[in-house]
Amino acid sequence: MDTNIWRPILYLIGFMAFAGINAAYLGWCERKGAGRIQRRTGPMEVGFQGLLQPLADGLKLMSKQLLVPDGVDSILFRVAPILAMIPALTSMAVIPFAGNVQARAVELSVLLIFALASIGMMAVLLGGWASGNKYSLISAARSVSQNLAYEIPMLVTVITIVMLTGSMNLEEIAAAQQGGFWNWNIFPVASHSLAQAIIMPVSFIIFFICSVAETNRAPFDMAEAESELIAGHMTEYGSMGFGLFMMGEYLNMVVGACLITILFLGGWDGPLGLSGGIWWFLVKIYLLLFTVIWVRWTYPRTQIYKLLNLSWKILIPFSLVNLLLTAAFIKVF
Amino acid sequence: MSEYISDVIGGSKSLLVGLSITAREFFKPVVTEQYPWVVPEMTERFRGHIELIRDEKTGKPKCIVCGMCMRSCPSGCISLAGKKPEGEKKKALTKYHLDFTTCSLCGTCIESCNFGAIQFSNEYNLASTRKEDYIFDLLKRLEEQG
Numbered sequence: 001m002d003t004n005i006w007r008p009i010l011y012l013i014g015f016m017a018f019a020g021i022n023a024a025y026l027g028w029c030e031r032k033g034a035g036r037i038q039r040r041t042g043p044m045e046v047g048f049q050g051l052l053q054p055l056a057d058g059l060k061l062m063s064k065q066l067l068v069p070d071g072v073d074s075i076l077f078r079v080a081p082i083l084a085m086i087p088a089l090t091s092m093a094v095i096p097f098a099g100n101v102q103a104r105a106v107e108l109s110v111l112l113i114f115a116l117a118s119i120g121m122m123a124v125l126l127g128g129w130a131s132g133n134k135y136s137l138i139s140a141a142r143s144v145s146q147n148l149a150y151e152i153p154m155l156v157t158v159i160t161i162v163m164l165t166g167s168m169n170l171e172e173i174a175a176a177q178q179g180g181f182w183n184w185n186i187f188p189v190a191s192h193s194l195a196q197a198i199i200m201p202v203s204f205i206i207f208f209i210c211s212v213a214e215t216n217r218a219p220f221d222m223a224e225a226e227s228e229l230i231a232g233h234m235t236e237y238g239s240m241g242f243g244l245f246m247m248g249e250y251l252n253m254v255v256g257a258c259l260i261t262i263l264f265l266g267g268w269d270g271p272l273g274l275s276g277g278i279w280w281f282l283v284k285i286y287l288l289l290f291t292v293i294w295v296r297w298t299y300p301r302t303q304i305y306k307l308l309n310l311s312w313k314i315l316i317p318f319s320l321v322n323l324l325l326t327a328a329f330i331k332v333f
Numbered sequence: 334m335s336e337y338i339s340d341v342i343g344g345s346k347s348l349l350v351g352l353s354i355t356a357r358e359f360f361k362p363v364v365t366e367q368y369p370w371v372v373p374e375m376t377e378r379f380r381g382h383i384e385l386i387r388d389e390k391t392g393k394p395k396c397i398v399c400g401m402c403m404r405s406c407p408s409g410c411i412s413l414a415g416k417k418p419e420g421e422k423k424k425a426l427t428k429y430h431l432d433f434t435t436c437s438l439c440g441t442c443i444e445s446c447n448f449g450a451i452q453f454s455n456e457y458n459l460a461s462t463r464k465e466d467y468i469f470d471l472l473k474r475l476e477e478q479g
Contacts, residue, residue, distance in 0.1 A: 033359075035363075036358075036359045036363075037355045037358050037359050038358070039358060039361060039362075039363055039364045039365070040363060040364075040365045041363050041365060041367065044367060294352065294355060294356070294359075295352070297355060298351045298352050298354075298355040299348070299351060313337075314341060
Protein backbone atom coordinates (compact mmCIF):
# COMPACT_ATOMS: atom_id res chain seq x y z
CA MET A 1 0.00 0.00 0.00
CA ASP A 2 1.16 3.52 -0.75
CA THR A 3 2.52 5.10 2.40
CA ASN A 4 3.03 8.59 1.04
CA ILE A 5 0.69 10.86 3.01
CA TRP A 6 0.37 13.46 0.24
CA ARG A 7 -1.37 11.19 -2.20
CA PRO A 8 -4.56 10.68 -0.14
CA ILE A 9 -4.58 14.33 0.93
CA LEU A 10 -4.32 15.68 -2.62
CA TYR A 11 -6.86 13.19 -3.88
CA LEU A 12 -9.25 14.06 -1.07
CA ILE A 13 -9.01 17.76 -1.91
CA GLY A 14 -9.68 16.92 -5.54
CA PHE A 15 -12.62 14.68 -4.69
CA MET A 16 -14.06 17.25 -2.29
CA ALA A 17 -13.92 19.88 -5.02
CA PHE A 18 -15.51 17.39 -7.41
CA ALA A 19 -18.18 16.60 -4.83
CA GLY A 20 -18.89 20.25 -4.11
CA ILE A 21 -19.23 21.17 -7.77
CA ASN A 22 -21.43 18.16 -8.35
CA ALA A 23 -23.67 18.90 -5.39
CA ALA A 24 -24.15 22.47 -6.59
CA TYR A 25 -24.56 21.82 -10.29
CA LEU A 26 -26.69 18.69 -10.03
CA GLY A 27 -29.26 20.98 -8.44
CA TRP A 28 -29.03 23.14 -11.53
CA CYS A 29 -29.29 20.07 -13.81
CA GLU A 30 -32.26 18.88 -11.83
CA ARG A 31 -34.10 22.16 -12.29
CA LYS A 32 -33.18 22.37 -15.97
CA GLY A 33 -34.24 18.75 -16.50
CA ALA A 34 -37.51 19.28 -14.69
CA GLY A 35 -38.07 22.37 -16.80
CA ARG A 36 -37.42 20.61 -20.08
CA ILE A 37 -39.63 17.65 -19.18
CA GLN A 38 -42.45 20.05 -18.32
CA ARG A 39 -41.59 22.10 -21.41
CA ARG A 40 -40.31 25.07 -19.43
CA THR A 41 -36.82 26.57 -19.58
CA GLY A 42 -35.83 26.24 -15.91
CA PRO A 43 -33.54 28.85 -14.34
CA MET A 44 -32.58 31.52 -16.89
CA GLU A 45 -31.98 34.80 -15.06
CA VAL A 46 -28.75 34.40 -13.08
CA GLY A 47 -25.96 34.14 -15.60
CA PHE A 48 -26.14 32.54 -19.03
CA GLN A 49 -28.88 29.88 -18.93
CA GLY A 50 -28.99 30.34 -15.14
CA LEU A 51 -25.52 28.87 -14.72
CA LEU A 52 -24.74 31.07 -11.73
CA GLN A 53 -27.94 30.04 -9.96
CA PRO A 54 -26.28 27.45 -7.65
CA LEU A 55 -23.81 30.14 -6.57
CA ALA A 56 -26.62 32.58 -5.82
CA ASP A 57 -28.54 29.91 -3.90
CA GLY A 58 -25.43 28.99 -1.93
CA LEU A 59 -24.74 32.62 -1.03
CA LYS A 60 -28.33 33.10 0.03
CA LEU A 61 -28.29 30.01 2.25
CA MET A 62 -24.94 30.93 3.80
CA SER A 63 -26.01 34.47 4.62
CA LYS A 64 -29.05 33.29 6.57
CA GLN A 65 -29.18 32.62 10.27
CA LEU A 66 -29.05 29.00 11.41
CA LEU A 67 -32.13 29.03 13.57
CA VAL A 68 -32.32 26.46 16.37
CA PRO A 69 -35.92 26.41 17.59
CA ASP A 70 -36.96 25.90 21.22
CA GLY A 71 -37.54 22.32 22.28
CA VAL A 72 -35.10 20.67 19.89
CA ASP A 73 -32.23 18.49 20.99
CA SER A 74 -29.65 21.15 20.31
CA ILE A 75 -26.61 18.89 19.86
CA LEU A 76 -28.21 16.27 17.63
CA PHE A 77 -30.01 19.00 15.71
CA ARG A 78 -26.64 20.49 14.74
CA VAL A 79 -24.97 17.13 14.13
CA ALA A 80 -27.57 15.71 11.75
CA PRO A 81 -26.85 17.89 8.66
CA ILE A 82 -23.12 17.22 8.99
CA LEU A 83 -23.86 13.53 9.25
CA ALA A 84 -25.74 13.79 5.96
CA MET A 85 -22.62 15.04 4.18
CA ILE A 86 -19.74 13.15 5.80
CA PRO A 87 -20.54 9.54 4.78
CA ALA A 88 -21.03 10.52 1.16
CA LEU A 89 -17.78 12.49 1.12
CA THR A 90 -15.91 9.66 2.83
CA SER A 91 -17.21 7.10 0.34
CA MET A 92 -15.60 9.14 -2.45
CA ALA A 93 -12.18 8.27 -1.05
CA VAL A 94 -12.36 4.60 -1.98
CA ILE A 95 -14.08 4.93 -5.36
CA PRO A 96 -11.71 4.16 -8.24
CA PHE A 97 -12.42 6.68 -11.01
CA ALA A 98 -9.92 5.05 -13.32
CA GLY A 99 -7.12 2.50 -13.21
CA ASN A 100 -4.98 4.36 -10.71
CA VAL A 101 -7.21 7.30 -9.76
CA GLN A 102 -8.22 6.40 -6.23
CA ALA A 103 -7.46 8.14 -2.98
CA ARG A 104 -7.10 5.05 -0.87
CA ALA A 105 -7.01 1.47 -2.10
CA VAL A 106 -9.05 -0.37 0.51
CA GLU A 107 -9.33 -4.13 0.17
CA LEU A 108 -12.97 -4.30 1.33
CA SER A 109 -14.14 -1.07 -0.32
CA VAL A 110 -17.58 -2.48 -1.22
CA LEU A 111 -18.22 -3.25 2.43
CA LEU A 112 -16.96 0.19 3.49
CA ILE A 113 -19.26 2.01 1.09
CA PHE A 114 -22.32 0.09 2.25
CA ALA A 115 -21.42 0.67 5.88
CA LEU A 116 -21.16 4.41 5.18
CA ALA A 117 -24.44 4.37 3.28
CA SER A 118 -26.14 3.04 6.40
CA ILE A 119 -24.69 5.90 8.44
CA GLY A 120 -26.24 8.30 5.96
CA MET A 121 -29.62 7.01 7.08
CA MET A 122 -28.74 8.12 10.63
CA ALA A 123 -28.75 11.74 9.45
CA VAL A 124 -32.41 11.52 8.52
CA LEU A 125 -33.22 9.65 11.72
CA LEU A 126 -31.39 12.09 14.01
CA GLY A 127 -32.56 15.16 12.11
CA GLY A 128 -36.16 13.99 12.35
CA TRP A 129 -35.94 12.98 15.98
CA ALA A 130 -34.00 16.01 17.22
CA SER A 131 -36.41 18.46 15.57
CA GLY A 132 -39.12 17.69 18.12
CA ASN A 133 -41.72 17.94 15.39
CA LYS A 134 -44.26 15.19 14.78
CA TYR A 135 -43.98 15.41 11.01
CA SER A 136 -40.21 15.10 11.23
CA LEU A 137 -40.57 12.10 13.51
CA ILE A 138 -42.94 10.37 11.08
CA SER A 139 -40.47 11.10 8.33
CA ALA A 140 -37.61 9.61 10.36
CA ALA A 141 -39.58 6.45 11.08
CA ARG A 142 -40.55 6.08 7.45
CA SER A 143 -37.06 6.63 6.18
CA VAL A 144 -35.62 4.01 8.52
CA SER A 145 -38.15 1.37 7.52
CA GLN A 146 -37.60 2.24 3.87
CA ASN A 147 -33.83 2.07 4.10
CA LEU A 148 -33.94 -1.24 5.96
CA ALA A 149 -36.24 -2.69 3.32
CA TYR A 150 -34.12 -1.56 0.39
CA GLU A 151 -30.73 -2.38 1.84
CA ILE A 152 -31.50 -6.11 1.77
CA PRO A 153 -32.06 -6.55 -2.00
CA MET A 154 -29.19 -4.16 -2.64
CA LEU A 155 -26.74 -6.20 -0.56
CA VAL A 156 -28.00 -9.52 -1.93
CA THR A 157 -27.41 -8.18 -5.43
CA VAL A 158 -23.94 -7.05 -4.48
CA ILE A 159 -23.21 -10.57 -3.21
CA THR A 160 -23.94 -11.94 -6.70
CA ILE A 161 -21.39 -9.52 -8.13
CA VAL A 162 -18.86 -10.39 -5.45
CA MET A 163 -19.38 -14.09 -6.22
CA LEU A 164 -18.83 -13.51 -9.92
CA THR A 165 -15.68 -11.49 -9.41
CA GLY A 166 -14.37 -13.18 -6.29
CA SER A 167 -13.36 -9.85 -4.76
CA MET A 168 -14.76 -7.10 -2.55
CA ASN A 169 -12.36 -4.55 -3.92
CA LEU A 170 -14.05 -2.03 -6.22
CA GLU A 171 -10.93 -1.62 -8.31
CA GLU A 172 -10.63 -5.36 -8.89
CA ILE A 173 -14.34 -5.64 -9.70
CA ALA A 174 -13.95 -2.91 -12.35
CA ALA A 175 -10.69 -4.36 -13.63
CA ALA A 176 -12.39 -7.73 -14.16
CA GLN A 177 -14.84 -6.12 -16.60
CA GLN A 178 -12.37 -4.49 -19.01
CA GLY A 179 -12.41 -5.03 -22.77
CA GLY A 180 -15.73 -3.92 -24.22
CA PHE A 181 -19.34 -3.90 -23.06
CA TRP A 182 -19.73 -7.66 -23.54
CA ASN A 183 -17.53 -8.09 -20.50
CA TRP A 184 -19.51 -5.73 -18.28
CA ASN A 185 -21.44 -7.24 -15.42
CA ILE A 186 -24.75 -5.91 -16.72
CA PHE A 187 -24.59 -8.24 -19.74
CA PRO A 188 -21.63 -10.58 -19.38
CA VAL A 189 -21.97 -12.65 -22.56
CA ALA A 190 -18.28 -13.19 -23.07
CA SER A 191 -16.80 -13.58 -19.62
CA HIS A 192 -19.51 -15.71 -18.04
CA SER A 193 -22.10 -18.21 -19.16
CA LEU A 194 -25.08 -17.20 -21.29
CA ALA A 195 -27.42 -17.84 -18.37
CA GLN A 196 -25.68 -15.03 -16.48
CA ALA A 197 -26.52 -12.69 -19.32
CA ILE A 198 -30.20 -13.24 -18.53
CA ILE A 199 -29.84 -12.87 -14.77
CA MET A 200 -27.58 -9.84 -14.57
CA PRO A 201 -29.82 -7.27 -16.29
CA VAL A 202 -32.46 -8.09 -13.67
CA SER A 203 -29.86 -7.61 -10.96
CA PHE A 204 -28.92 -4.29 -12.52
CA ILE A 205 -32.52 -3.08 -12.44
CA ILE A 206 -32.95 -4.22 -8.83
CA PHE A 207 -29.75 -2.44 -7.84
CA PHE A 208 -30.77 0.74 -9.66
CA ILE A 209 -34.19 0.84 -7.99
CA CYS A 210 -32.61 0.20 -4.59
CA SER A 211 -30.02 2.91 -5.03
CA VAL A 212 -32.75 5.41 -5.94
CA ALA A 213 -34.63 4.35 -2.81
CA GLU A 214 -31.48 4.48 -0.65
CA THR A 215 -30.81 8.07 -1.64
CA ASN A 216 -34.41 9.02 -0.81
CA ARG A 217 -35.12 10.23 -4.32
CA ALA A 218 -38.54 10.44 -5.94
CA PRO A 219 -40.60 8.28 -6.39
CA PHE A 220 -39.23 6.95 -3.09
CA ASP A 221 -38.88 10.29 -1.30
CA MET A 222 -41.22 9.29 1.51
CA ALA A 223 -38.91 10.95 4.05
CA GLU A 224 -39.40 14.44 2.66
CA ALA A 225 -42.87 14.07 1.13
CA GLU A 226 -43.67 17.78 0.75
CA SER A 227 -47.40 17.35 0.35
CA GLU A 228 -47.93 15.31 3.51
CA LEU A 229 -44.92 15.89 5.78
CA ILE A 230 -43.95 19.41 4.59
CA ALA A 231 -40.28 18.44 4.19
CA GLY A 232 -40.04 15.70 6.79
CA HIS A 233 -36.73 15.72 8.59
CA MET A 234 -35.77 19.05 7.00
CA THR A 235 -38.83 20.96 8.23
CA GLU A 236 -37.07 22.79 11.08
CA TYR A 237 -33.84 23.43 9.21
CA GLY A 238 -32.94 26.69 7.54
CA SER A 239 -29.83 28.20 5.97
CA MET A 240 -26.84 25.86 5.56
CA GLY A 241 -28.43 23.17 7.76
CA PHE A 242 -30.92 22.68 4.97
CA GLY A 243 -28.17 23.27 2.42
CA LEU A 244 -26.07 20.43 3.83
CA PHE A 245 -29.03 18.05 3.69
CA MET A 246 -29.58 18.94 0.04
CA MET A 247 -25.89 18.61 -0.79
CA GLY A 248 -25.82 15.28 1.03
CA GLU A 249 -28.70 14.05 -1.10
CA TYR A 250 -26.94 14.97 -4.34
CA LEU A 251 -23.63 13.55 -3.15
CA ASN A 252 -25.33 10.29 -2.25
CA MET A 253 -26.72 10.25 -5.79
CA VAL A 254 -23.21 10.66 -7.17
CA VAL A 255 -21.85 7.88 -4.95
CA GLY A 256 -24.76 5.64 -6.01
CA ALA A 257 -24.07 6.33 -9.68
CA CYS A 258 -20.36 5.60 -9.17
CA LEU A 259 -21.22 2.30 -7.49
CA ILE A 260 -23.56 1.22 -10.28
CA THR A 261 -20.92 2.17 -12.84
CA ILE A 262 -18.24 0.12 -11.12
CA LEU A 263 -20.38 -2.87 -10.23
CA PHE A 264 -22.33 -3.21 -13.46
CA LEU A 265 -21.11 -0.90 -16.21
CA GLY A 266 -17.42 -1.77 -16.33
CA GLY A 267 -16.10 1.23 -14.42
CA TRP A 268 -13.73 3.24 -16.63
CA ASP A 269 -13.84 0.75 -19.50
CA GLY A 270 -14.75 2.17 -22.91
CA PRO A 271 -17.58 0.39 -24.76
CA LEU A 272 -16.73 -1.50 -27.98
CA GLY A 273 -13.12 -1.94 -26.89
CA LEU A 274 -12.30 1.79 -27.05
CA SER A 275 -9.47 2.83 -24.80
CA GLY A 276 -10.76 3.34 -21.28
CA GLY A 277 -10.19 6.23 -18.98
CA ILE A 278 -11.70 8.53 -16.41
CA TRP A 279 -13.82 10.24 -19.11
CA TRP A 280 -15.78 7.05 -19.73
CA PHE A 281 -16.39 6.80 -16.01
CA LEU A 282 -17.74 10.36 -15.96
CA VAL A 283 -19.90 9.78 -19.03
CA LYS A 284 -21.44 6.74 -17.37
CA ILE A 285 -22.15 8.38 -14.02
CA TYR A 286 -23.71 11.42 -15.65
CA LEU A 287 -25.93 9.25 -17.84
CA LEU A 288 -27.06 7.44 -14.70
CA LEU A 289 -27.62 10.71 -12.85
CA PHE A 290 -29.66 11.99 -15.75
CA THR A 291 -31.76 8.83 -15.57
CA VAL A 292 -32.34 9.41 -11.85
CA ILE A 293 -33.51 12.98 -12.57
CA TRP A 294 -35.63 11.73 -15.46
CA VAL A 295 -37.26 9.12 -13.17
CA ARG A 296 -37.95 11.76 -10.56
CA TRP A 297 -39.89 13.95 -12.95
CA THR A 298 -41.81 11.01 -14.42
CA TYR A 299 -43.30 9.15 -11.48
CA PRO A 300 -45.45 10.48 -8.68
CA ARG A 301 -44.61 9.57 -5.08
CA THR A 302 -45.93 6.20 -3.94
CA GLN A 303 -47.50 5.34 -0.61
CA ILE A 304 -45.28 4.01 2.17
CA TYR A 305 -47.14 0.65 2.14
CA LYS A 306 -46.69 0.19 -1.60
CA LEU A 307 -43.08 1.19 -1.23
CA LEU A 308 -42.43 -1.50 1.35
CA ASN A 309 -44.47 -4.01 -0.63
CA LEU A 310 -42.29 -3.41 -3.68
CA SER A 311 -39.20 -4.24 -1.70
CA TRP A 312 -40.41 -7.16 0.42
CA LYS A 313 -42.66 -8.79 -2.15
CA ILE A 314 -40.84 -8.19 -5.43
CA LEU A 315 -37.23 -7.01 -5.10
CA ILE A 316 -36.15 -9.30 -2.25
CA PRO A 317 -37.57 -12.53 -3.78
CA PHE A 318 -36.13 -11.65 -7.18
CA SER A 319 -32.70 -10.83 -5.79
CA LEU A 320 -32.65 -14.03 -3.72
CA VAL A 321 -33.56 -16.11 -6.77
CA ASN A 322 -30.80 -14.33 -8.69
CA LEU A 323 -28.34 -15.11 -5.95
CA LEU A 324 -29.27 -18.79 -5.90
CA LEU A 325 -29.12 -19.10 -9.68
CA THR A 326 -25.77 -17.32 -9.84
CA ALA A 327 -24.36 -19.61 -7.17
CA ALA A 328 -25.68 -22.64 -9.05
CA PHE A 329 -24.24 -21.48 -12.40
CA ILE A 330 -20.85 -20.72 -10.87
CA LYS A 331 -20.81 -24.24 -9.40
CA VAL A 332 -22.00 -25.97 -12.59
CA PHE A 333 -20.09 -24.18 -15.34
CA MET B 334 -48.79 -16.75 -8.59
CA SER B 335 -49.84 -15.92 -12.14
CA GLU B 336 -51.47 -12.78 -10.82
CA TYR B 337 -48.20 -11.84 -9.13
CA ILE B 338 -46.20 -12.31 -12.33
CA SER B 339 -48.66 -10.39 -14.49
CA ASP B 340 -48.58 -7.65 -11.82
CA VAL B 341 -44.80 -7.39 -12.09
CA ILE B 342 -44.79 -7.44 -15.90
CA GLY B 343 -47.72 -5.06 -16.27
CA GLY B 344 -46.23 -2.70 -13.70
CA SER B 345 -42.84 -2.62 -15.41
CA LYS B 346 -44.50 -2.00 -18.75
CA SER B 347 -46.49 0.97 -17.46
CA LEU B 348 -43.33 2.41 -15.89
CA LEU B 349 -41.58 2.23 -19.27
CA VAL B 350 -44.54 3.94 -20.95
CA GLY B 351 -44.26 6.76 -18.41
CA LEU B 352 -40.55 7.15 -19.04
CA SER B 353 -41.03 7.23 -22.80
CA ILE B 354 -43.64 9.99 -22.48
CA THR B 355 -41.35 12.25 -20.43
CA ALA B 356 -38.43 11.45 -22.74
CA ARG B 357 -40.48 12.65 -25.72
CA GLU B 358 -41.58 15.79 -23.88
CA PHE B 359 -37.95 16.51 -23.01
CA PHE B 360 -37.04 17.05 -26.66
CA LYS B 361 -40.11 19.06 -27.63
CA PRO B 362 -39.76 22.84 -27.87
CA VAL B 363 -40.37 24.98 -24.81
CA VAL B 364 -43.86 26.48 -24.60
CA THR B 365 -43.30 29.13 -21.92
CA GLU B 366 -42.06 32.66 -22.67
CA GLN B 367 -39.42 34.66 -20.79
CA TYR B 368 -41.99 37.35 -20.00
CA PRO B 369 -40.23 40.60 -19.29
CA TRP B 370 -37.75 39.95 -22.11
CA VAL B 371 -40.16 38.37 -24.57
CA VAL B 372 -43.49 40.20 -24.61
CA PRO B 373 -46.22 38.02 -26.04
CA GLU B 374 -48.67 39.31 -28.64
CA MET B 375 -52.13 39.48 -27.09
CA THR B 376 -54.96 37.85 -29.04
CA GLU B 377 -57.37 40.07 -30.98
CA ARG B 378 -60.37 39.39 -28.79
CA PHE B 379 -58.60 40.14 -25.51
CA ARG B 380 -60.74 42.50 -23.42
CA GLY B 381 -58.42 45.17 -22.06
CA HIS B 382 -59.67 48.61 -21.06
CA ILE B 383 -61.57 50.51 -23.77
CA GLU B 384 -59.89 52.79 -26.29
CA LEU B 385 -61.07 55.32 -28.87
CA ILE B 386 -61.00 54.49 -32.58
CA ARG B 387 -59.53 56.92 -35.06
CA ASP B 388 -61.41 57.93 -38.20
CA GLU B 389 -59.01 57.03 -41.00
CA LYS B 390 -60.18 59.88 -43.27
CA THR B 391 -59.90 62.81 -40.89
CA GLY B 392 -57.36 61.40 -38.44
CA LYS B 393 -59.58 62.43 -35.54
CA PRO B 394 -61.58 60.22 -33.15
CA LYS B 395 -64.79 58.78 -34.57
CA CYS B 396 -66.63 59.87 -31.42
CA ILE B 397 -69.36 62.48 -31.89
CA VAL B 398 -69.77 63.23 -28.18
CA CYS B 399 -73.32 61.89 -27.88
CA GLY B 400 -72.61 60.63 -24.36
CA MET B 401 -74.37 57.27 -24.76
CA CYS B 402 -71.40 55.39 -23.33
CA MET B 403 -71.29 57.64 -20.31
CA ARG B 404 -74.97 57.07 -19.61
CA SER B 405 -74.87 53.31 -20.24
CA CYS B 406 -71.93 52.64 -17.97
CA PRO B 407 -73.23 50.83 -14.83
CA SER B 408 -70.28 51.99 -12.75
CA GLY B 409 -70.19 55.52 -14.06
CA CYS B 410 -66.52 55.37 -14.90
CA ILE B 411 -66.62 57.27 -18.21
CA SER B 412 -66.64 61.05 -18.27
CA LEU B 413 -66.37 62.96 -21.51
CA ALA B 414 -66.83 66.44 -22.88
CA GLY B 415 -66.83 68.16 -26.26
CA LYS B 416 -67.51 71.45 -27.94
CA LYS B 417 -68.32 72.67 -31.39
CA PRO B 418 -65.34 74.30 -33.08
CA GLU B 419 -65.88 77.50 -35.05
CA GLY B 420 -67.44 76.91 -38.46
CA GLU B 421 -68.15 73.21 -38.07
CA LYS B 422 -71.39 71.33 -37.73
CA LYS B 423 -70.35 68.42 -35.50
CA LYS B 424 -69.06 68.48 -31.95
CA ALA B 425 -65.44 67.50 -31.41
CA LEU B 426 -64.16 65.49 -28.42
CA THR B 427 -62.12 67.54 -25.93
CA LYS B 428 -61.95 65.12 -22.98
CA TYR B 429 -62.49 61.39 -22.57
CA HIS B 430 -61.57 60.01 -19.12
CA LEU B 431 -61.93 56.37 -18.07
CA ASP B 432 -61.78 55.55 -14.35
CA PHE B 433 -60.36 52.03 -14.62
CA THR B 434 -60.47 51.49 -10.84
CA THR B 435 -64.23 50.86 -11.02
CA CYS B 436 -64.53 49.53 -14.58
CA SER B 437 -65.60 45.89 -14.69
CA LEU B 438 -64.93 45.48 -18.44
CA CYS B 439 -68.60 44.61 -19.08
CA GLY B 440 -68.52 46.19 -22.55
CA THR B 441 -71.90 47.92 -22.29
CA CYS B 442 -70.33 51.17 -23.49
CA ILE B 443 -69.09 49.49 -26.66
CA GLU B 444 -72.51 47.94 -27.32
CA SER B 445 -74.27 51.24 -26.73
CA CYS B 446 -72.06 53.19 -29.12
CA ASN B 447 -73.94 53.65 -32.41
CA PHE B 448 -70.93 54.99 -34.25
CA GLY B 449 -68.37 52.27 -33.56
CA ALA B 450 -66.10 54.75 -31.87
CA ILE B 451 -64.78 52.65 -28.99
CA GLN B 452 -63.34 49.15 -28.67
CA PHE B 453 -61.46 46.93 -26.24
CA SER B 454 -57.72 47.50 -26.32
CA ASN B 455 -54.99 44.85 -26.11
CA GLU B 456 -53.39 46.54 -23.12
CA TYR B 457 -52.46 44.05 -20.37
CA ASN B 458 -49.22 45.41 -18.95
CA LEU B 459 -50.81 47.43 -16.19
CA ALA B 460 -49.24 47.78 -12.80
CA SER B 461 -49.06 50.66 -10.37
CA THR B 462 -49.20 51.41 -6.67
CA ARG B 463 -51.14 54.65 -7.13
CA LYS B 464 -54.85 54.91 -7.75
CA GLU B 465 -54.50 58.02 -9.92
CA ASP B 466 -52.55 56.04 -12.52
CA TYR B 467 -55.74 54.21 -13.41
CA ILE B 468 -57.69 57.24 -14.51
CA PHE B 469 -56.88 57.09 -18.18
CA ASP B 470 -57.03 60.03 -20.55
CA LEU B 471 -58.10 58.10 -23.64
CA LEU B 472 -57.97 61.11 -25.96
CA LYS B 473 -54.35 61.75 -25.03
CA ARG B 474 -53.62 58.04 -25.47
CA LEU B 475 -55.06 58.14 -28.99
CA GLU B 476 -52.98 61.20 -29.85
CA GLU B 477 -49.83 59.57 -28.50
CA GLN B 478 -50.45 56.50 -30.65
CA GLY B 479 -50.19 59.01 -33.48
